[in-house]
Amino acid sequence: MSVTKTLFGKVNDEEVYLYTIMNKSGASVALQTLGAGVHAINVPDRDGKLADVVLGFDNPADYINPDYGYQGLSVGRWANRIRDGKFIFEGTEYTTPQNQGTWTLHGGGRFSFTNWEVAETGENFVTFSRFSPDGEDGFPANMTMKIKYTFTEDNILRIEYTVLADRNTVANPTNHTYFNLSGVDGETVEDHSLQILADYFTETDASQLATGELGAVKGTMMDFTTLHKIGDRINEPFRACLGDVGYDNNYCLRNQSGDFALAAVLQHEGSGRKLEVFTDLPGIQLYCGGWLKRDYTVGKGTNLVTYRRGVALETQFYPDALNIPAFPLWTVKANEAFKTVTEFRFSVI
Numbered sequence: 001m002s003v004t005k006t007l008f009g010k011v012n013d014e015e016v017y018l019y020t021i022m023n024k025s026g027a028s029v030a031l032q033t034l035g036a037g038v039h040a041i042n043v044p045d046r047d048g049k050l051a052d053v054v055l056g057f058d059n060p061a062d063y064i065n066p067d068y069g070y071q072g073l074s075v076g077r078w079a080n081r082i083r084d085g086k087f088i089f090e091g092t093e094y095t096t097p098q099n100q101g102t103w104t105l106h107g108g109g110r111f112s113f114t115n116w117e118v119a120e121t122g123e124n125f126v127t128f129s130r131f132s133p134d135g136e137d138g139f140p141a142n143m144t145m146k147i148k149y150t151f152t153e154d155n156i157l158r159i160e161y162t163v164l165a166d167r168n169t170v171a172n173p174t175n176h177t178y179f180n181l182s183g184v185d186g187e188t189v190e191d192h193s194l195q196i197l198a199d200y201f202t203e204t205d206a207s208q209l210a211t212g213e214l215g216a217v218k219g220t221m222m223d224f225t226t227l228h229k230i231g232d233r234i235n236e237p238f239r240a241c242l243g244d245v246g247y248d249n250n251y252c253l254r255n256q257s258g259d260f261a262l263a264a265v266l267q268h269e270g271s272g273r274k275l276e277v278f279t280d281l282p283g284i285q286l287y288c289g290g291w292l293k294r295d296y297t298v299g300k301g302t303n304l305v306t307y308r309r310g311v312a313l314e315t316q317f318y319p320d321a322l323n324i325p326a327f328p329l330w331t332v333k334a335n336e337a338f339k340t341v342t343e344f345r346f347s348v349i
């Protein structure tokens with residue numbers, strides 16, 4: 001195993017670096033200091049041919065345009081939506097930026113769009129770190145978040161988030177990588193098969209905000225309890241899916257224990273590549289890139305970031321759990337490390 005550091009480019013006059021972890025087989029993961037993000041993942045198909053299975057950009061500045069969908073970036077302090085940019089925590093009301101309509105999306109601020117420090121590297125890991133002062137984007141407590149990425153000989157990318165804060169607070173970090181296991185430019189993810197270990201999803205209103213109700217997947221297009229193609233039902237009209245966006249929904253995982261368990265399986269029959277997602281969090285956002293425009297011209301070479309080109313599987317607490325007491329939430333206690341782990345395990349069918 002080895003880690004190589006290279007200069008990616010400059011954003012706002014700051015140098016952005018890539019750290020590439022490569023294993024003995026030649027498979028690799030490139031991580032970027034900007035947004036403590038995943039820049040590339042090169043893994044083999046069934047014939048051993050390596051291809052990059054994540055979307056992203058050649059130009060680092062494209063990563064900080066929120067319209068391009070947080071490609072590969074770490075997201076926080078609170079992933080997904082907060083209704084009206086407000087929540088009450090331990091008796092005090094906090095106000096977060098209304099960066100989408102009247103709500104907060106993905107923390108509303110700088111978390112994903114700044115250069116993170118590199119705290120540590122080892123032969124198969126890189127740890128990014130960022131200090132967020134009390135009140136940054138409205139959230140309580142001085143906090144340091146560390147994100148440790150480890151890549152193994154058997155093609156497992158492990159992401160460990162550790163939060164340390166000086167008083168009680170909340171955190172909902174996730175990673176916003178868009179996968180396309182085909183490794184083929186221009187192919188959508190509709191041909192990928194997906195299974196999600198969830199019987200319910202969180203119902204949403206016309207603004208895509210959680211209502212607090214849970215909907216049963218059974219008998220609807222939301223049902224991924226068995227492995228089948230994303231494209232089978234993605235175009236059906238459904239109350240929790242807007243226009244032609246398709247899937248952009250939070251699933252309530254069967255595993256609500258906080259233990260680490262399998263959450264989802266994604267596979268692409270053509271290439272034979274398979275991805276299993278493991279997490280200790282109770283929810284996962286299935287987002288198939290339906291808000292990305294068909295005419296975007298940015299990406300990596302001819303591999304463009306456009307409509308339905310990638311699927312994000314964002315492990316998380318449920319959207320707006322800060323305002324919906326019935327939703328599961330474990331909070332950050334003062335001076336106690338809060339940890340959560342997600343793994344992306346690559347293999348072939």
Ligand code: BGC
Pocket residue numbers: 066069070080106248249285287291314
């Ligand atoms: C959200 C989408 C959003 C995307 C990129 C996802 O987590 O659910 O609505 O477009 O992130 O910001």
